[in-house]
Amino acid sequence: MKHRIKTENLALLYQKAAERFGDLPAFAIRESALEWKPVSYSSLYEQGLNLATGLIELGVKARDHVGLFGDNRFEWMLSDYGVQLSGAADVPRGRDVTDDELFYIIDHAGIEVTFVETEELQNRVLKLRSRLPALREIILLDPKAQAQPGVKKLQELCDLGAALRAKGDKRAEKRIAGIKPDDLFTLIYTSGTTGTPKGVMLTHSNMVSQIRNLPGYHNCTDRVLSVLPIWHIFERVIEMYTLSFGGCTFYSSISTLGEDMRNVEPTFMASAPRLWEKLHERIIKGIKASHPVRQILFHIAYFLAKHYKNSEYFITDKYLKMKHQPKWIHALLLPLQVLRWIIVLPWYGFFNAAVLERIRLGAGGSLKATISGGGALPIHIDKFFNYVGIPVLEGYGMTETSPVISVRSINNLVVGTVGPPIPETEVRIIEPETGEVLYPNNKFPDDGLSQRGEIWIKGPQVMKGYYKNPELTQRTFNDGWLRTGDLGVITHNHCLKILGRSKSTIVLSSGENVEPEPIEMRLQQSQFIDQCMVVGQDKKYLSVLIVPGLQEFRMSGFKERTMEELVVNPEANKIIREEIRKLTSQSNGFKRYEQIKDFRMLPVTFEVGKELTNLYKIKRHVVEKKFNHVIDELFTNGAIKNN
Amino acid sequence: MEFNTQLLYAHDQALLAIMIFVIMLGMGASLTPDDFRAVIRKPRGVFIGFLSQFGLMPLIAFTLATLLNFPPAFAIALILIGSLPGGTTSNMFTYFARGSVALSISMTTASTIMALFMMPILLKIYTGGFTAQISASMQATGTEADFIIPTMNIISSLILVLVPVAMGMFIRQKWRDWAKTAEDTAGFVGILVILYLLLTAFTRHGHLFLQTPIGVYIGAIGLGLAGFFFGYWFSRLLGVYPLFQRAISLETGIQNGPVSFAIILLSFSEPVQSQMIWLAILYSTFIVITSSVITLRYRKNGKRDWDIYKNTAIHNRLFGEDYVTQYPKGFLPKRLLSDPSQGTQPSQKRF
Incomplete structure (x- = not known):
């Protein structure tokens, strides 16, 4: 953790990262399987300052909302840098946004200046423009796309800013100094699984608290492979986190993922459960297609790994502990588990080295940890990866909590749970009907562990509220606690287990x-x-x-x-x-x-x-x-x- | 000491022969002609390794045998093991110890060939005193013959074990998929047979464990450990990068156990054969445990320089051969300052 940069806001994070990591690559853009273009920390920051100055020249004021519509590409990240460094907040959404949503977001967030990634998005925004009187400027990200009259290209704006800065323009630096912890860094509209889009207001201090509190030991030799939608809060927290320790983010895509994993050999990765399912499917297919002797070897290896890990989980008290277990039962079982661990150890050692390592190599072989979030990870997938030695840290969160509430760490990996709440975060379990606090509550045995109910949370990562929707904000909060709408339980080793969405x-x-x-x-x-x-x-x-x-x-x-x-x-x-x-x-x-x-x-x-x-x-x-x-x-x- | 039990029955010997065959086949299946070329292309590491393997290791074996006052047959066996080439086991351990597998393979390849010349010389140098002891005791019991090291037999058994290696290499060229299976199977078979031998020795000749002097145990364990230790510091002294240092250390300590079985069975006869086999079994058993422990330690200690090496190498793979990774000031350990890729990437060298 000592390698992590901690600052008061994201603009300062970008600045400090450029100072400390200078010429190290911050991002790598794929051109072909073995050809990637690195962008260094210092050059990204320089370009970001240029863009910020360009935006200021364009009339973007501090705390303005700037639209940012598009998917994963370097120019998206540069735009985010530009917006943060000009003291404004971005309002992001992917290419798959519908026209109705696009109109709603631009109108509701009061967007005057917006980035659009592609020609297609540009044309769609232009069509809506007559109904959006406040929208002044449209900036096109894709350098190869054709800009319509009245639309600026990103490069133009960067060049404009560069020219101004060459003449001594220091407005961007002043804006950085003026950012307050309570200012928004982004306004994310979620449609989520229910209802109409809601603007989630996330502040600099929200995101900065995540960087401070996420568990993990990384440094500037880490490589992070990115496949999630770039504007999604889960991806953004990983991105900011990566910047804070000097890692390099490699932008991949679902279609090239397998190849990229082998070439980039990522050390860290975050994704939705669906990706792990796909990866699991592919591994199983590979095994089924392999030589019969190898299949047998795999099955022996998996069998041994299962027993080895289960004993290890028991001995270190890291198994799914839904009920209170009397001490004497634990004491009785412990010698048996230790015995099993010792018997399996040499065999596991050999098969782990000879067979399971090959499986791990399919995922690059260097993964120290992977994070799964954004949905429940099926238990058999969860077990599979942890048994074969690719630690999957399942986490839990929502856009409203920017997003991590709890996550397993390497040292606290309880399969089947989403780990303990991260530091500074308080969790309560509430009876949904009566509103009674079930955990923590000393009325119940073990202070309410293993009581099922709705999860409420309080912590520095919780959003400021829904934009221009005080009524919904009020309904979502109760006495300072955010009601997640999810059902959960705290296990007897103090991990959170998600039972489902109450909705x-x-x-x-x-x-x-x-x-x-x-x-x-x-x-x-x-x-x-x-x-x-x-x-x-x-x-x-x-x-x-x-x-x-x-x-x-x-x-x-x-x-x-x-x-x-x-x-x-x-x-x-x-x-x-x-x-x-x-x-x-x-x-x-x-x-x-x-x-x-x-x-x-x-x-x-x-x-x-x-x-x-x-x-x-x-x-x-x-x-x-x-x-x-x-x-x-x-x-x-x-x-x-x-x- | 009384040690006249017939340790191996005929079927055990057959089993051992099969194991040697399978393991050597697996070793061949992991080698390519490119590995031989690599030795010639980058001779420095291999040369340091050679000095460590054939210079240090036999000397360590001789010293241990003398200091621990080994019975002569055990002493000859220990020196024989000390003079062996490396096997594929060390490649696997090197991989997990975050060492240079390429160097480990090169050293295995080079030492297997060099053993043909080096083993007879080394045995001649170090075993003289012990063979004289055996001869003396044989003559005391009325036998007229002198005990001599069967040099020609040793060379021919070495050549014999190279046959399955060549077969393995041939398989690798023809059927890649099979070669991988052979590799895995070999390791598994090796463990099974060693365990079987230990188990039978335990049930049939439980007294063997008690009869064996404590010094012999110390020697059997100490040979590997001392090999790791001196290999590590010897190469460090010569300014070798950590990546290669770990490879040389493990390659020095881990010898090709199956070859020792082959040589002992084919070249020696009673009354020394059983004792020598027994020591070879002890060495092979303990070396698995000690190298596992050492590997875990190297793996932990080597994490930092390995991460740096890996990251730098991947930058060159993806950003181009000429890309130079600039780590922040104070991040690189002193030894890697001039070359974070540890000599694997010319563009990363800076002075």
Whole structure:
């Protein structure tokens, strides 16, 4: 941690990083697999100052809101530098923003100056311009794109700023000095999984507290591979954090990820659960395609790793501890676990070196840690990576908390939880109906550990509020505590475990509350099920919408070429029915009312920007609306089909 | 000391032979002609390694045997082990100790060839006194013959073990996938057989463990440890970078155990064979444990310079051969100031 730069605001962070890390690369831009262009800390800061001066010349005032629409590219980061260094705040959103949202955001945030990444975005903003009288300037990021009349190019603005600074313009430096900790650095509009866009106001002190409190030991030899949407708060915190210790961020993409992992050999990476699922899938496929002897070796290795790690977790008290365990039981089991650990150790040592290392090399081989966030990581994926020796640190947070609330650290890695709350952060568990504090509360045994309820938090990372929406802000806060809307529990080793989103809870007509996420995660373990969503609000029983894995069906001999053909195939339906029955049976720990009674296969895949958020979370209300007729049909037939 | 048990039955010997074959095949499967060329291209590290392997190690073995007052058969075995070339095990340990695997492989390759000339010379130099002792005791029991080191037999058994190595290299050229499998299997088989031998020795001849003088245990463990220690500081003294220092240290301490079994079985006979095999088993067992411990230590200590080396190397891989990584002042350890890539990248050299 001593290598981390700690400052009062982000502009100072950029400045200090340039001073300390100078010529080291801050970012690397991919040109081809083995050709990347580095941008050094000092040059990025210089360019950022030029841009900031250009923006000031353009009339951007301190604490203004500057639009920043686009996806991962170096010019995005440069724009962010420019905005921070001019004392303003950016209002970011990705390329997949809809016209309605674009209009809403520019209008609501009072944006006068905006960056647009591509020609396409430029044209869309231009079309809306007549309805947005406040919008004065549009700046185009893509250097290769054609600017329309009245639109400036990023380079022009940088050149303008450079010329002014050459003549002794110090306005940017003055702006930096004028930034207050309570000033916004960004205003992020989230549509999230529910409702209309809300402007989350995040301050410099919010983000700076994250840099201060995140666990981890990194220094300027670290390489960070970036695949998340650049404007998303999860990616931004990783980016700022990386700048604070002098690491280099390598911009990759989903399509080149495998190759980039091997070439860049990242030491650190953050991503959504979906990516780990994909990676897991690819590793398993690779093993299945390998020589039979190697397959056997892998299975032996995995078996040993599982036993070794489980003993280790027990001995170091890092296992999922949902119930209080009397000391004498622990004392009784401890020698057995130690014995198992000792017996497995030499074998694990050998297989870890000979077999598991190859698996790790597939992910570059240098990963010290990876962070998963933005959704629940399925437990079997979680275990897989931790067993094979790629530590996955699952974290928990939301845009409103910029974003990390809790995260596992290397020294406190309890699989199945999202780790302990980070320093300076207080967590409460609240009974959602009555508002009673369940944790910490000495009325309950162990001060309320293992009590289930809604998670409320307080800490320096919590947002200032929703922009121009005091009513919503007031509803979200209760006496200074932020209500997350998520259900959770504190385990007996003081880690937070997320149980689901209270807003996605399905209440059956019988009054039973069902969390759909665990069931969906379970179902997605089937190779034949790509995606799914459990439905049944106010109904007698649960049903599920299934997006079948066409590839897998074809690999197991199905001739169907399209999803449309597949969903009506009775054989395919039979397979899915069997999979659902098998995976969610009561012997697998699902309760009677959690049983899936019926299902429909959908002929389409859920897509990011439509049915999924950028982090691959299902937007339930969107799916419900879109497949309204299918859901109706599922429940109106009444009788349970047996095809 | 009484040590006239027949240690290995015929089927154990067959098993041992299979193990040697499989391991040497696996060793060959991990080598390419390029590894031989690498030795010629970068001879400095290999030369330092050579001095350490064939200069220090036999001397350490001789000193230990003398100081610990070894019975002659054990002493000859220890010196024999001390004069062996390196094996593939050291490459794996070097990999995990964050050392230079390329150098480790080069040293293994070079020492395997050099052993053909060096082993007879070294045995001649160091074993003289001990063979005389054996001859004396043999004559005391009425045998007329002198005990001599079977030099020609040793050379021919060395050549014999090179046959599966060559076969392994051939497999590697023809079927890459198979070669990788052979490599993994070899290590696994090695561990299994050593454990089997230990277990049978324990059940059949439990008294062996008690009969073996404590000094012999110390020698069997100490040989490897002293090899690591002197290899480490000898190369440090010559100004070798940490990356290569760790490789040389491990390569010096870890000898090619299977070759020692082959030589002992093919070149020596009773009354010394069983004792020599016993020492080879002890060495092979303890070296796995000691090198694991040393590897973990090197891995931890070497983290900093390895991270720097790796990052610098990747910068050159992705940003171009001419890119020079400029670390902030005070970040680089003194030894790496002039070259953070530790001699692997010409563009990073600065004076």
